[in-house]
Amino acid sequence: MKQFTYTITDPVGVHARPAGLLVKAAKGLDSTVTVSKSDGKSAAATKLMALMGLGIKSGETVTITVEGGSEDANAAAVQQFFAENL
Amino acid sequence: MKDKIFGVLQRVGRSFMLPIALLPVAGLLLGIGSSFTNQTMLETYGLTGVIYEGGILYTVLDIMNQCGSAVFNNLALLFAMGVAIGMAKKEKEVAALSGAIAYLVMNTAISAMITARGGVEAMAANTTTSTLGITTLQMGVFGGIIVGLGVAALHNRFYKTQLPQVLSFFGGTRFVPIVCTAVFVVVGIVMFFLWPVVQMGIAALGDLVIRSGYAGTWIYGLLERALIPFGLHHVFYMPFWQTAVGGTAVIDGVTVQGAQNIFFAELASKSTQVFSVEATRFMAGKFPFMIFGLPGAALAMYKTAKPEKRKVAGGLLISAALTAMLTGITEPLEFTFLFVAPLMYAVHCVYAGLSYMLMHLFNVGVGMTFSGGVIDLTLFGILQGNGKTHWIWIPIVGAVYFVVYYFTFYFMITRMNLKTPGREEDGEETKLFTRSDFKAKTGVGPDGSTPAAGGSDPVSALILKGLGGKGNLSDVDCCATRLRITVLDPDKVSDTLLKQSGASGVIHKGNGVQVVYGPQVAVIKSNLEDFMDSPASDRLDSTALPTAAPAAKPAQHKTGAVLAAHMDGTVIPMAEVQDDAFSACILGQGAAIEPAEGKLYAPADAEVDNLFDTHHAIGLVTPGGVEILLHIGINTVELGGKHFTAHVQAGQKVKQGDLLISFDLDAIKAAGYLCTTPMIICNTDEYQSVAPTARGRIQAGAPLLEIKG
Numbered sequence: 001m002k003q004f005t006y007t008i009t010d011p012v013g014v015h016a017r018p019a020g021l022l023v024k025a026a027k028g029l030d031s032t033v034t035v036s037k038s039d040g041k042s043a044a045a046t047k048l049m050a051l052m053g054l055g056i057k058s059g060e061t062v063t064i065t066v067e068g069g070s071e072d073a074n075a076a077a078v079q080q081f082f083a084e085n086l
Numbered sequence: 087m088k089d090k091i092f093g094v095l096q097r098v099g100r101s102f103m104l105p106i107a108l109l110p111v112a113g114l115l116l117g118i119g120s121s122f123t124n125q126t127m128l129e130t131y132g133l134t135g136v137i138y139e140g141g142i143l144y145t146v147l148d149i150m151n152q153c154g155s156a157v158f159n160n161l162a163l164l165f166a167m168g169v170a171i172g173m174a175k176k177e178k179e180v181a182a183l184s185g186a187i188a189y190l191v192m193n194t195a196i197s198a199m200i201t202a203r204g205g206v207e208a209m210a211a212n213t214t215t216s217t218l219g220i221t222t223l224q225m226g227v228f229g230g231i232i233v234g235l236g237v238a239a240l241h242n243r244f245y246k247t248q249l250p251q252v253l254s255f256f257g258g259t260r261f262v263p264i265v266c267t268a269v270f271v272v273v274g275i276v277m278f279f280l281w282p283v284v285q286m287g288i289a290a291l292g293d294l295v296i297r298s299g300y301a302g303t304w305i306y307g308l309l310e311r312a313l314i315p316f317g318l319h320h321v322f323y324m325p326f327w328q329t330a331v332g333g334t335a336v337i338d339g340v341t342v343q344g345a346q347n348i349f350f351a352e353l354a355s356k357s358t359q360v361f362s363v364e365a366t367r368f369m370a371g372k373f374p375f376m377i378f379g380l381p382g383a384a385l386a387m388y389k390t391a392k393p394e395k396r397k398v399a400g401g402l403l404i405s406a407a408l409t410a411m412l413t414g415i416t417e418p419l420e421f422t423f424l425f426v427a428p429l430m431y432a433v434h435c436v437y438a439g440l441s442y443m444l445m446h447l448f449n450v451g452v453g454m455t456f457s458g459g460v461i462d463l464t465l466f467g468i469l470q471g472n473g474k475t476h477w478i479w480i481p482i483v484g485a486v487y488f489v490v491y492y493f494t495f496y497f498m499i500t501r502m503n504l505k506t507p508g509r510e511e512d513g514e515e516t517k518l519f520t521r522s523d524f525k526a527k528t529g530v531g532p533d534g535s536t537p538a539a540g541g542s543d544p545v546s547a548l549i550l551k552g553l554g555g556k557g558n559l560s561d562v563d564c565c566a567t568r569l570r571i572t573v574l575d576p577d578k579v580s581d582t583l584l585k586q587s588g589a590s591g592v593i594h595k596g597n598g599v600q601v602v603y604g605p606q607v608a609v610i611k612s613n614l615e616d617f618m619d620s621p622a623s624d625r626l627d628s629t630a631l632p633t634a635a636p637a638a639k640p641a642q643h644k645t646g647a648v649l650a651a652h653m654d655g656t657v658i659p660m661a662e663v664q665d666d667a668f669s670a671c672i673l674g675q676g677a678a679i680e681p682a683e684g685k686l687y688a689p690a691d692a693e694v695d696n697l698f699d700t701h702h703a704i705g706l707v708t709p710g711g712v713e714i715l716l717h718i719g720i721n722t723v724e725l726g727g728k729h730f731t732a733h734v735q736a737g738q739k740v741k742q743g744d745l746l747i748s749f750d751l752d753a754i755k756a757a758g759y760l761c762t763t764p765m766i767i768c769n770t771d772e773y774q775s776v777a778p779t780a781r782g783r784i785q786a787g788a789p790l791l792e793i794k795g
Binding site: 017019020024028048084 | 250251588590604665667672673674695696698699700703705707713715717723724736768769
């Protein structure tokens with residue numbers, strides 16, 4: 001299991017477009033990717049509805065967990081995705 | 087490693103063939119045109135009454151002359167593009183475009199540097215030239231080859247490059263000309279400093295070859311022949327023919343580099359008295375052994391064939407010998423004995439070198455377009471007149487060569503019992519060997535590469551299978567976000583398989599199928615084409631598809647549903663929504679409405695799963711599990727909730743037709759945002775299909791979206 005935290009810099013937070021892109025990216029990986037908020041709520045990165053339901057805002061710090069499959073590579077890919085899109 | 091270098095050199099050699107294939111025609115134009123506009127020649131043959139300056143015939147011949155010259159004058163550009171095409175692995179047309187651009191860019195950069203450093207006067211004498219109207223360094227065909235190789239390397243490295251989403255329009259093949267332009271600006275600047283040093287080196291090397299005299303000519307001829315089996319001879323002789331290695335001359339005030347260029351400049355010049363043998367020594371040697379020597383060898387092979395096989399062997403040998411005689415294409419004949427008797431080929435190389443040396447000794451000034459057959463001998467030797475070319479030595483030496491080749495080969499074949507055509511043991515088929523036989527024997531693939539383990543591309547395999555297999559495709563293309571395919575039988579296309587491959591939607595129009603992947607589609611198309619070229623694509627049906635991709639897991643189908651229109655307004659297909667994320671269906675399939683009134687209604691009985699703080703979007707889940715996202719407007723998240731009023735809250739159960747959100751249509755439009763409102767099924771991939779059932783004007787509550795379980 002790999003874990004890292006990320007502080008959202010996108011001014012409008014995790015809204016439809018970036019969430020959609022994340023879902024698409026996460027579906028392409030062979031690991032389970034979970035996004036958790038500091039209040040304990042979490043969602044699978046492949047579930048668009050759940051992800052948007054978290055209502056993550058700009059400046060908020062989230063914890064991303066990558067489990068199973070080629071974790072190292074996938075974690076790096078997810079981290080890069082966050083840095084580029086969120 | 088050795089194989090790899092060999093493979094690359096092999097491809098370099100072969101990539102020269104496209105521009106080279108043009109040379110015979112250009113040479114024909116130049117040869118005929120210049121011969122019959124040459125004043126000395128016209129006077130010699132007493133043709134001045136028929137062909138005279140200003141006359142129609144003269145003008146036509148002069149046009150031929152100049153058009154032929156145009157090809158030779160712009161060889162560097164042809165090589166830049168030709169080599170790029172030859173060396174590019176895929177998408178060759180992009181490499182060609184990039185080659186042309188890079189060539190122009192490089193020369194323009196050099197030109198600007200020359201101007202900045204004080205203009206042509208500040209450069210060493212004879213080091214500059216004008217190419218395509220650009221004043222640049224005299225780089226000969228080398229300049230073109232550098233561009234061709236560089237562009238091909240960049241192309242092969244970048245033609246599949248994916249750029250970040252925002253820039254993805256410039257990704258894939260479109261990135262190649264861009265990166266080539268940038269790189270060759272730098273190459274041009276570097277060349278400005280580097281090339282003068284190389285120019286000195288090449289000139290020195292050429293000096294050495296020229297000063298090594300007759301022995302140098304012999305070694306040149308021997309090596310040129312010895313490299314033919316490997317297809318590497320073009321790499322070797324090209325510098326002599328096309329660059330300062332083969333000599334530099336000033337003809338009619340123009341500096342010309344390379345043996346062939348010097349010959350053709352002399353041919354085009356009306357003041358040439360005698361062709362300079364310093365140039366033709368790298369060419370004329372081909373005539374005696376190609377027109378006379380090799381046919382002698384063919385006769386020896388015919389005579390030594392078994393009587394009952396003589397007829398079959400004779401047919402093969404005569405056609406091969408005729409090809410060599412007429413066009414100077416000798417491979418068909420040479421590969422016949424190279425393969426069964428390498429020693430005979432070695433002797434042939436030594437004789438060939440001697441032929442070059444003898445022509446040099448006898449001052450024979452006959453050039454050629456690409457090889458030494460009767461056609462070239464006629465145009466560039468006989469027609470030019472013996473006074474200018476001393477061509478008469480070619481048949482004289484040739485007669486001797488015919489006899490020498492005949493007896494040498496006859497002797498070797500009978501004494502060593504070599505299995506030339508018609509001498510095989512019974513049961514073996516009489517045939518001419520080809521280069522691929524040679525490669526097969528030496529274990530090098532046709533590309534000089536070891537056979538690739540094709541078929542390691544599960545996504546492309548899935549796409550191809552989803553499209554009904556390779557046989558079902560008649561055309562594959564792509565636009566900004568979609569793969570556009572023309573299929574023979576639309577019924578064979580499986581939307582499910584295509585969606586498993588990562589497609590967000592499939593659109594059918596008769597025999598046309600559009601598979602929506604988003605901006606990375608250019609890369610997907612390249613991969614698919616690669617895959618279709620691999621043998622694995624033909625075995626699709628018998629091969630179990632790898633199901634490693636998580637998206638390929640069997641979709642668990644749920645019960646279907648029909649959703650009602652969420653607004654009053656006009657239905658807009660998703661693909662036409664002015665936003666990539668929606669139109670490419672990254673979020674899922676659905677339908678959009680351009681609202682006539684600022685009210686959003688529930689499309690079905692459902693629970694509000696989430697309501698964005700900005701109130702511009704709402705997520706609903708039906709009891710059947712359909713996840714619906716309603717998104718009012720494009721980029722309206724930026725309004726931060728202004729102009730939106732929510733009438734429900736998260737967790738609340740709603741009935742179809744309940745008012746969810748009201749918004750100020752005019753204010754949002756005035757703020758510069760579109761109000762197009764997509765209804766998206768977030769879990770599209772859990773269903774067989776999601777498709778709109780209505781179009782045009784629609785009332786809220788009317789059926790809009792059919793979801794099939």
